[in-house]
Amino acid sequence: MSNQVKKVPTQHIVGFVLSLVLTALAVWTALGSDLSTAWIITIIMLLAVIQAGIQLVMFMHIVEPESQNGHVPWNMIFHGFVTAAIVVVGSLFVMVYGF
Amino acid sequence: MRYKKILFLLMIGGFFLLLTGCSDLTVLDPKGPVGQSQKDLIVYSLWFMLGIVVVVFVLFGIMVIKYRDRPGRGDKNYNPEIHGNLKVEILWTAIPLIIVMLLSVPTVETLFDLEKPPESSNEQEPLVIHATSADWKWFFSYPEQNIETVNYLHIPTDRAIEFRLTSADSMAALWIPALGGQKYNMAGMETTLYLQADEEGVYDGRNSNFNGEGFSLQTFKVHAEPKEEFNNWVDQIQNEKPELTQNQYNELLKPGILGEMAFSNTHLEWVDHSTMRDSDYSLKHHLGDYEQHLHIKSLTEYEKEGEDHES
Amino acid sequence: MQSNVKHTPLEYQTEHNQMSILGFWIFLAAEVVLFSTLFATYAVLFGRTANAPLPSELFGIEIVLIMTVLLLTSSFTCGIAIHQMRHGSNSGLITWLIITLVLGLGFLGFEIYEFIHYSHEGATLSSSAFWSSFYVLAGTHGLHVTLGIGWAILLIIQLYKKGITAVTSRKVFIISLYWHFLDVIWIFIFTSVYLIGMVI
Amino acid sequence: MSLDEFFVTGEPLIYAGMVAIVLVTSAIIFLLTYFKKWGWLWREWLTTVDHKKIGIMYILSALAMLFRGGADALMMRVQLAFPDLNFLNTQHYNEIFTTHGTVMIIFMAMPFLIGLMNIVVPLQIGARDFAFPYVNALSFWSFFFGALLFNISFVIGGSPDAGWTSYTPLAGAAMSPGPGQNFYLLGLQLSGIGTLATGINLMVTILKMRAPGMKLFQMPIFTWSTLVTSFIIIFAFPILTVALALMTIDRIFGSQFFTLTGEGLPMMWANLFWMWGHPEVYIVILPAFGIFSEVIATFAKKQLFGYKAMVWSMILIAALSFLVWVHHFFTMGAGAFVNSVFSVSTMLIAVPTGVKIFNWLGTLYKSKIQFTTPMLWALAFIPSFVIGGVTGVMLGMAAADYQFHNSYFLVAHFHYVLIAGTVFACFAGLEYWYPKMFNHKLNEKFGKLSFWLFVIGFHVTFFPQYFLGLDGMPRRIFDIGPEWFTLNFISTIGAFGMGLGFAVFVFNIYYSYRTSQRETTGDSWDGRTLEWATPTPVPHYNFATQPTIRGLDAFVEMKKHNESTFDESKLEPIHMPNNTGQPFIMMALLFMSSFALVFEWMTLAILFLVGVIVMMVVRSFDEDEGHHVEVEEIKTTERQLRGL
């Protein structure tokens, strides 16, 4: 958000609406569409990642100038997600794919 | 600092000296193709490692001796401003990288080879032996021959053995260093390990993965013998040894140490510990037994006991 | 150490506050890994239901969807609370925080109801590896929400007493980060536990 | 539960241990009372938030743990010296190697290094304290009480006995009933909280509190190693937290993660454990690399060779450390492809590590080496560690690892890296920064004696173990076969050499305290970095005036320009935090709660947990804003310390 405090929290409202839409979309993809399971999983996981990004940027103000444009927060959260991917994908690779 | 130099020479010398004695070390004196391929890999890598160690030691020796602050040296050859040199830095990044590649190739090759029975005997089907670990003994089931042994193995030479590894309770690892590397035995799972003996002999086998009080004593002997002898032995077991009953088997599963035994059937008739369904079979029977300590003293006591069983 | 830069929100105005916020971001990165470990366990143990019911038999979209909307909305109201704080409105801040809390409590209520329901159907913490991992994953999130609620109550009391100061604004800002973060985690639980659980 | 179940009974060695503990405790209590030091202890130490004092407490505890772990090691070595020896029975042996491994890695190596970081890092970057001094105190007490919890298992309830890796199902409730394993789980959990907090704390400190002008790539290399280590801590420790929690829930609340019942998957524990465990071994080696870099640069009288390459190789090692964990269970049978991937990633770590080794050699090139004791440790590290490292690469070759795994070859590898790397670094760092901490140097004669005893003892102990491994001797056996007698016997002799070296080291601390000359300047070794720019003993606010940094090796520059950290014209009041007893009390309560949980006394555990929460509420309402050190006070202190 910019330095001036706006009267109406547009960014929050947009973020809120977007997350509701994304949630609905995910539910529809999973339960309403007739895609294959693999596609469903791919799509809804992607939607989840986008929604997480929305929370980070629109609600958590990760990139506002006061947090030095979020250099360190971005870096850490990014690496947190990289580690998370290693942990989840790695565990599946070793413990499920391996057998 | 002369004694330091001498120390290093001694160390390097000692290293070589010990290496020459290596042919006696079990892992470096394999008795079958699997162990041989692993030995080859180890020796191959050892040359690289020795080279690296020698290079580092020599450089180190030169630096420490030449650039020590001795009386009368003053500022000769002293240059505190050096802070790097791109060329040598690239060199000492690239060479290790190349070495790593040279090590990776045979490693990966050997890894894939080890998942198959050794080539030298691929005209025959491997002999299948189910090796089941239970605290703290081994059950070896020969489904084709319909016999089962406890704490000892007979195998024919020059034929691949396909071990199907599993465990009735805690995790173990089957390791016969003279024949090749180990793999884990885990309840509810089955892993496959190929080994083969080319030379006759009696080899030491054991559980190498720590699993509690009786761990040190969970060992067995492997008798590798020519086909005919092996078949005779099988006949003998089939004819002379009793059948194992489920009740007796449950009793044997109880945590504790056993001597050698043999039976003319296998426990696979009533339980397969490698399935998820039976992974808690042993626990169901012996849950309470883990609460006492066995106060095991030492190997010799049990070795004596084992001999009693045999005779 | 108050700097006079205009427009800098109060919570960023002291060096100490900046460091606390940064420290909290780093903590959240660690939390990402913490939850990912639970997700990994869940994913690996998926299907190991033993004799207990399958997830697809128990999971129903209605309750979970209500929970999701409650939590998403609470994340939004929490954002509004911060907006109010940056406007300098203490009463607005407190009001929106309380709304956030109520929504959070609602979420918790449904979660508890859901857990009770599942265990009546025979899926408990100890019925199988899969259900253990389900309860611990969802439960850890629920525990975080509970902690967040308790923490927010403490802050509301402090806001009543002291109003918006450098210290309280920093604390409120940090808890807002925490609350949004719990929403992020929930999105992943919602997607990878419930939706995928219903699909497979 | 009756008393004889509560206290461990039936073992003469344990009775001796109990007696020793009672005697030492009563001696301490007596001395404190006799010299009326209780108030001093509370005011100066238990409630301190000063990073230097906290660092000293870390190091003292770590030395005590080295003693304990070392005593364990010596007992194991005695038992393994002869075939069929009945010095320890199998149960006792199992407990001892478990506690030895855990204590050495979690309660010795890490706290020792964190202690050095505590003392040195704020000084090296020109800061007045940690970013969060209160949290720092909290971290220390969480480590301290975690270690205490783990160590009392020795006399109360029984020690864990499933190895420091605590593989399930062995370590699960079914096969290891009783409190032993709970001690492991909760002791590690308790101290793990503190480690994570320290990681965050150090990272913020380094990122935000550097002296004006100090860019990231101008930070002293030890500070860099600390930053990278904090990064690993932050991303690796949560994995341990979860793994421990899951096993605790398994054992105490009946879940089925790692059990053989309910379709649990015991190997998942191994997977999670090593996802933390491998980064963990780099957590204990990277700071060691940092220490060696500082020591070598100082005593080679030369700038570090390839500073940037040194930093980037550490970052690369940290990144790779998250991608190799499977090399600890190649033999699980995950297939050739999985093993190939992790085999190659493992070996790749040799490249950045090699870069570091060669850069150290480069630093020695055209240098002027002074053989002080810290420098001797650093020099001995290079060749010794290379042996450990290249044998690590041999283990990394998965197909060969099938033969090395679980053998003494592995035991030799990790002692070569842990001792030649971490322990040598702890000694080097302690002796190097000792004058900064205690205002006098350690005696060089005894220092060198302990060095030679320890280093020679080390090689004699562990070099033969490579050959034992190749001869098929597995780890964790309590009784050796006769074919392994000779090499084991040599190994045991070496271990006593190390013990002797350590004893001389401890004696040297006492001896130097009595006889060493006190420091007059703060710059004991003609140092290169900012910690040497402060007077000694370091005033609690560290820097009267913060220096402005122009480049690498800030203090060398300052000395050239004749600058100091006491510029009377620039003095301002300094804001410092107040001491507080809260961290101590909070962690003591958490300790009691964990203790109750070990014995599964739920009500009591919850009761103490409520106490912890109350302490957190108290903290939340706390309005302690700290205090200011006035200019006059700074002036008098500095003038006195600097002899102006």
Ligand code: HEA
């Ligand atoms: C300080 C701790 C530390 C460090 C630094 C290391 C460093 C390394 N370790 Fe080690 N390791 C442990 C502590 C450590 N380890 C512990 C505690 C265990 C056992 C735990 C247990 O089971 O209880 C273990 C176990 C262990 C295993 C498991 C073996 C098994 O269980 O079967 C493996 C396998 O790959 C391994 C590999 C390596 C490698 C490749 C490195 C590399 O980082 C080494 C890199 C260094 C060099 C290679 C030397 C310098 C380089 C050069 C001079 C350049 C040229 C070199 C080449 C091209 C090769 N280690």
Ligand code: HEA
């Ligand atoms: C930093 C880590 C570290 C350090 C410093 C050490 C130090 C030592 N270690 Fe340790 N070790 C491990 C980490 C470490 N170890 C780990 C992780 C394991 C694996 C555990 C497991 O399998 O779960 C292990 C396992 C291990 C084994 C294998 C046990 C087995 O598998 O059966 C052995 C055997 O020789 C051993 C020996 C030693 C010795 C002789 C020392 C020496 O360096 C110790 C030096 C001695 C002293 C510092 C003594 C000081 C004390 C005195 C002078 C007082 C004497 C008093 C009395 C006897 C009452 N260690």
Ligand code: CUA
């Ligand atoms: Cu208000 Cu964003």
Ligand SMILES: [Cu+2]
């Ligand atoms: Cu490792």
